[in-house]
Structures are given as structure tokens and as C-alpha cells.
Amino acid sequence: MSKILMVISAANALQLADGSTQPTGYWAEEVAASHRVLKAAGVEVDIATPGGAKPTVDALSLSEQGGVPAASAEEFQTYLAGITDELATPLTLSDVRAGDYDAIYIPGGHAPMADLAQDADLGRLLNDADAQGQIVAALCHGVAGLLSASRSDGSFTFAGRALTSFTDEEERLGGLGENTPFFVESRLRDRGAVPRTGAPWSSTVVIDGNLITGQNPQSSTAAAESVLKALAARTGH
Numbered sequence: 001m002s003k004i005l006m007v008i009s010a011a012n013a014l015q016l017a018d019g020s021t022q023p024t025g026y027w028a029e030e031v032a033a034s035h036r037v038l039k040a041a042g043v044e045v046d047i048a049t050p051g052g053a054k055p056t057v058d059a060l061s062l063s064e065q066g067g068v069p070a071a072s073a074e075e076f077q078t079y080l081a082g083i084t085d086e087l088a089t090p091l092t093l094s095d096v097r098a099g100d101y102d103a104i105y106i107p108g109g110h111a112p113m114a115d116l117a118q119d120a121d122l123g124r125l126l127n128d129a130d131a132q133g134q135i136v137a138a139l140c141h142g143v144a145g146l147l148s149a150s151r152s153d154g155s156f157t158f159a160g161r162a163l164t165s166f167t168d169e170e171e172r173l174g175g176l177g178e179n180t181p182f183f184v185e186s187r188l189r190d191r192g193a194v195p196r197t198g199a200p201w202s203s204t205v206v207i208d209g210n211l212i213t214g215q216n217p218q219s220s221t222a223a224a225e226s227v228l229k230a231l232a233a234r235t236g237h
Contacts, residue, residue: 002231003044005101006035007093007122007145009111010053016179025056027109028076029068029217030139034107036079037224043231045086046101050115050122052092058109061217067174094121098128102234103227107220108140108166113181116145123148127157130210137212137227139220140166144184147191159192162208164215167197174200 008031014024038045049055057080060066062073080087098104104125106116116122126149129136138145143165149157166175168183185195197215198204203222204215212230214223 001042001044002102002235003046003100004038004103004105004227005096005098005125006031006045006047006105006107007116007125008047008049008055008090008107009109009114009116009142010049010051010055011111011114012056014110014114015181016176017181018179022176023059024111024114025058025061025109026107026111027140027217028057028061028080029072030107030109030142030220031057032076032079033220034105034139034224035083037221038105038228041228043228046091046096047086048091048093048096050093050119052090052095054088055090056111058111061109093119093125096125098125098132098134101129101134102231103135103137104129105224105227106138106142106145108138108142108144108217110141110176112142112144113184116142117147119145119148123150123157127151130157133210135210135212135227135230137214137223138165139214139223140216141184143188143213146193147187156191156193158211160194161211162194162196162206163188163211163213164196164198164204164206165213166216167195167200169197170200170216
């Protein structure tokens with residue numbers, strides 16, 4: 001059985017460009033839909049956060065104000081309630097080793113911009129996983145977590161790699177706009193990555209070797225399915 005480490009942000013607040021603070025957390029669909037697809041395929045999923053703190057769901061991700069229909073919000077909330085114990089007692093990121101897993105999977109919400117983007121323990125895990133050729137997957141603002149990984153010379157571990165993330169256009173259309181702490185797509189490009197973006201809110205997944213990235217919440221299921229396909233190709237099942 002394949003084993004995946006799902007790394008979820010522990011942040012519940014985000015400092016915006018104007019200095020104000022906004023409540024944040026993980027995006028419900030990105031955790032719920034991804035976890036559901038992976039578990040349905042028989043994959044073992046461990047959840048880890050910085051400090052082993054219980055992650056917070058972004059209230060916007062369960063509301064029509066956040067662009068989530070009531071029926072979908074209820075579906076995600078029900079699924080998350082079913083994994084309450086796992087979410088309440090995550091592994092501590094500093095304690096886990098990449099070698100114990102077949103893949104690392106980072107869902108988003110704006111929260112990763114507050115902690116995962118500069119988390120040294122995540123950077124270590126990502127460097128180890130990538131060096132061993134293990135699957136590294138990230139979704140939406142979770143792709144900002146890749147920014148934590150640098151080579152010994154200070155360069156970005158994923159420089160030169162094709163990927164996608166929540167786009168600058170999406171951030172301006174339906175995100176934090178110019179008040180975002182940084183634009184994930186632009187920051188990744190500045191660090192040397194090669195963003196490949198689809199239309200706003202389209203299900204878009206980019207695969208470059210062992211790196212699998214999804215653009216937005218709408219890409220959650222497709223990203224998880226792409227990880228399953230990659231795992232199957234490696235095991236022959």
C-alpha cells in the first residue's frame with residue numbers, strides 16, 4: 001500500500017500587504033476532495049503540520065461568500081467531520097522523514113503563505129523527497145510551500161521545473177487582490193520555476209517528472225488522481 005504525507009498549514013491568520021491581519025486556514029475542498037480520492041484508492045494518508053498544531057479550516061471555504069455552493073460546503077464539512085481525529089492530532093512536521101512516504105501532498109488555502117512558504121522542516125522534507133525521486137504534489141496556494149526548499153547554494157530547489165499554482169489573475173479576480181502578501185505565481189517565477197497556467201478556475205494540473213501541481217480548488221480531484229496514476233506507474237499496479 002502506498003503511503004502519502006499530507007502537509008497542511010497550521011496558520012490561522014495572514015498578514016496582508018497593508019499590514020492588517022485576516023483570518024485564514026486550509027481550503028476545505030483541497031483537503032477533503034484530495035483526502036477522499038486518495039483514501040478511496042486504498043492509500044494510507046498521514047497528516048502533518050508545523051508544530052503538530054491542529055489546522056484551521058478557512059471559514060470562507062465553507063461559504064457562498066468564498067464562492068462555494070451550500071451543497072458543496074455541506075459535502076466538504078461532512079467529510080472533514082469524518083476525519084476529525086486525524087486533523088486534531090497531526091504529526092509534527094519536524095519529526096517526519098521523507099523516506100517513510102511515497103509522496104508528499106500540500107493542499108492550499110491562503111494559510112501556507114503564512115507558514116509553509118518559509119518552513120525549514122518542510123524545505124528539508126521536499127529536498128529529501130525530490131532527491132529520492134519521490135512524488136511531490138501541491139495545490140493552489142499550497143504550491144507556495146515549495147518556496148521553502150533551497151539547494152545548498154541558496155537557489156530554489158524547483159527552479160527550471162514546470163508547475164502551476166493559484167495564478168496572479170485568479171488572485172486579482174477572486175482572491176486577496178493587490179493586498180495579497182505576495183503573488184504565488186510571480187514569486188515562483190522570480191525564483192526560477194516555469195509556471196504553466198490554465199484559464200481562471202479551470203481544473204488544471206501540471207506534471208513535470210515527480211512534481212505534480214494543481215492550479216486551484218477546482219483542480220483538487222484531478223491533482224489527487226494524477227498522484228494515484230504516478231504511484232501506480234511506479235508500482236505497476
